[in-house]
Amino acid sequence: MNISDSETIAGYLATMNYERTNIVEEADFIFFHTCCVRDSAENKIIGRIGETIRLKEKNKDLIIVVSGCMMQQPGAAELLLNKFPHIDLMIGTSNLNSIQYLVEQVIINKLNNLKYQKAQIKCFNESNSNFDEDAPILRSSWPNSWVSITKGCNNFCTYCIVPYVRGPEISRHPENILNEVHNLLKNNYKEITLLGQNVNSYGNDLKSEWTFAKLIEIASNFEYNYRVRFMTSHPKDLSQELIETIAINKRISKHIHLPIQAGSDKVLNLMNRKYSVEKYIKLINNIRNLIPGVSITTDIMVGFPGETEEDFLETMNIVKQVQFHNAYMFIYSPRKGTPAAKMPNQISSLEKKDRISRLIKLQNKISCEISKEYLNSTYEVLVDNIISDDIYCGRTDNGRLVKFKAQDSNIIGSFVNIKIKYNKGSSLWGEII
Numbered sequence: 001m002n003i004s005d006s007e008t009i010a011g012y013l014a015t016m017n018y019e020r021t022n023i024v025e026e027a028d029f030i031f032f033h034t035c036c037v038r039d040s041a042e043n044k045i046i047g048r049i050g051e052t053i054r055l056k057e058k059n060k061d062l063i064i065v066v067s068g069c070m071m072q073q074p075g076a077a078e079l080l081l082n083k084f085p086h087i088d089l090m091i092g093t094s095n096l097n098s099i100q101y102l103v104e105q106v107i108i109n110k111l112n113n114l115k116y117q118k119a120q121i122k123c124f125n126e127s128n129s130n131f132d133e134d135a136p137i138l139r140s141s142w143p144n145s146w147v148s149i150t151k152g153c154n155n156f157c158t159y160c161i162v163p164y165v166r167g168p169e170i171s172r173h174p175e176n177i178l179n180e181v182h183n184l185l186k187n188n189y190k191e192i193t194l195l196g197q198n199v200n201s202y203g204n205d206l207k208s209e210w211t212f213a214k215l216i217e218i219a220s221n222f223e224y225n226y227r228v229r230f231m232t233s234h235p236k237d238l239s240q241e242l243i244e245t246i247a248i249n250k251r252i253s254k255h256i257h258l259p260i261q262a263g264s265d266k267v268l269n270l271m272n273r274k275y276s277v278e279k280y281i282k283l284i285n286n287i288r289n290l291i292p293g294v295s296i297t298t299d300i301m302v303g304f305p306g307e308t309e310e311d312f313l314e315t316m317n318i319v320k321q322v323q324f325h326n327a328y329m330f331i332y333s334p335r336k337g338t339p340a341a342k343m344p345n346q347i348s349s350l351e352k353k354d355r356i357s358r359l360i361k362l363q364n365k366i367s368c369e370i371s372k373e374y375l376n377s378t379y380e381v382l383v384d385n386i387i388s389d390d391i392y393c394g395r396t397d398n399g400r401l402v403k404f405k406a407q408d409s410n411i412i413g414s415f416v417n418i419k420i421k422y423n424k425g426s427s428l429w430g431e432i433i
Contacts, residue, residue: 001195002068004146005096006033009067011136012099025055027062029103034068042070049084056086063106067091072165073337093166097132131172143190143384143413149177149215150196155234157261158272158339159304159332162197169197171206174215185224190382190413192219194230200237213241220251225415227382227397229253235260236274238283247290254291255399258283259299263318264311267304270343277318284322295325295398302359303332303352305343312355319362325370325400326426327363331356367426374400374420374428381418383411394418402428 009031010020021027030052035041049066056062064087071077077090088106091099131148139145152167153160181192194216196202203210212230220228228251235258246252258280262268265276287294300315319327331352334341381402383394392411393403402418418430 001146001148001197002033002035003141004148004195005068005093007137007139007141007146008096008135009033009099010138010140012096013103014138015136016100016103027055028059029063030055030065032064032066032068034066034070045070046080046083049080049087053084053086061110063088063103063110065089065091065103067093067096069093069161069165073161097135130170131176133176143188143382144193145184145189145191146193146195147177147180147184148172148195149199149202149212153197154201155198155274156272158270158343159301159335161335161338164337166197169201169205171202171204171210173206174203174210174218177215178218181219182222185222185226188413189226190415191227191229191384194219194228196230196232198232198234198237199230200233200239200242211239211241213239213245216242216252217245217249220249227251227253229255229399231257233258235280235283240286243287243290246294253399254294254397255297256287256291256294257297257299258287260318260322261299261301262304262307262311263315264307267307267311267315270306271301271304271340277314281318281321293398295400296322297326297328297399298322298324299328299330300359301330301332302355303347305332305340305347306345307347316359316362319359319366323366323370324363325398326367329356329359329363364425368423371423371426371428375423376420378417378419378433379430380415383414383416386412400428402430404430404432406432 013029013031018029024030032045032049034045045066049064052062052064056064064084066077066080066087067090070080071090071092072094077092081087081090089102091102095102131151150169150171152169153163154169156163177194184192199212202212202215216228216230233256238256238258246254246256260280261271261273263277268276284296287296300319302312302315332340332347334346379396379400379402381394381396381404383392383406385394386392386409387403390405390407391403392406393401394416395401402420404418406416417433419433420428420430422429
């Protein structure tokens with residue numbers, strides 16, 4: 001989602017005749033787009049902003065802008081500005097369509113030797129902010145593309161800051177989504193990823209017959225050679241209709257990212273996840289029965305308030321039982337303003353680190369064993385990047401990353417058949433056939 005936002009930001013700046021530079025010392029304009037889902041992201045951005053102080057000292061005309069979810073937290077923009085007064089502008093996620101006007105004001109004030117004071121902060125937590133269908137987008141991920149279908153979230157998981165900084169869930173009108181997908185395909189994009197905090201609840205606010213299953217079915221039926229992916233799914237809303245749609249449509253990737261977060265019903269209840277471990281396992285079995293070769297990945301949080309060693313071992317048992325292809329594993333970090341931050345029985349840092357290390361070790365072993373199942377088989381891979389020299393990479397239909405050698409630099413954006421020869425841990429390596 002932040003890549004998608006950043007491409008929109010870059011589009012607005014491009015209309016002002018700014019061009020990208022990979023050398024930060026040459027920049028006339030530095031734009032930080034922030035995330036506040038975990039405190040590690042906030043700490044990182046504070047360090048990166050601090051590095052620009054020396055650049056500002058050398059170039060008084062340098063413009064520094066900070067935007068994104070971090071700015072939407074009450075008082076966060078003011079605190080950051082007090083720490084870094086050299087910042088010229090702060091913009092919230094609901095105000096990105098004002099970038100051009102606000103940047104122009106910064107430039108005018110600099111020309112007039114005026115200090116940008118209160119107007120320096122433009123961060124509103126708007127309760128109803130529509131999609132800007134006319135926003136320019138400077139895409140940087142070809143042959144992959146990101147298409148937002150919802151923004152905001154209504155789930156209010158007790159650990160999550162997203163509903164507070166992104167607002168309530170809003171579904172984009174389906175004709176606008178499908179028009180964007182069609183235009184991307186006409187411009188030779190080969191992979192479309194539909195984005196939302198919870199794509200499965202798409203259409204709930206439209207008061208129509210549109211569901212996510214219907215949307216993705218139509219989005220995958222254009223007459224082009226391409227794939228459709230999506231992220232992220234919430235288990236409580238994953239429908240039978242969607243599973244069956246994925247199963248029968250050859251253009252929809254056979255990969256489902258389905259965050260479980262914890263393997264203990266007690267912890268899931270504390271998280272307000274609204275499903276049980278039993279329901280989750282039934283979903284997994286149903287998916288695998290209907291979609292042969294599907295890969296299932298997940299998110300797992302360790303050290304949630306009140307999580308006992310027994311609760312954690314239940315999570316370990318679920319990981320063993322489900323056999324996820326991969327998992328994004330992370331330590332719970334309190335987010336100010338969320339219910340979980342005020343819960344009793346917070347877990348010590350030492351205990352969190354011990355648990356996450358055990359979990360990572362287990363999942364890495366599982367991922368490695370699953371990778372061996374791919375050996376000596378051939379898969380169609382969409383080549384999307386070059387790693388170094390003649391080493392390229394791409395993904396299979398079910399989302400597995402494959403690395404291989406090739407001599408033709410024009411291979412990026414092509415579908416090629418790769419025979420898997422060996423694996424390094426969970427990494428797959430093959431050769432073109």
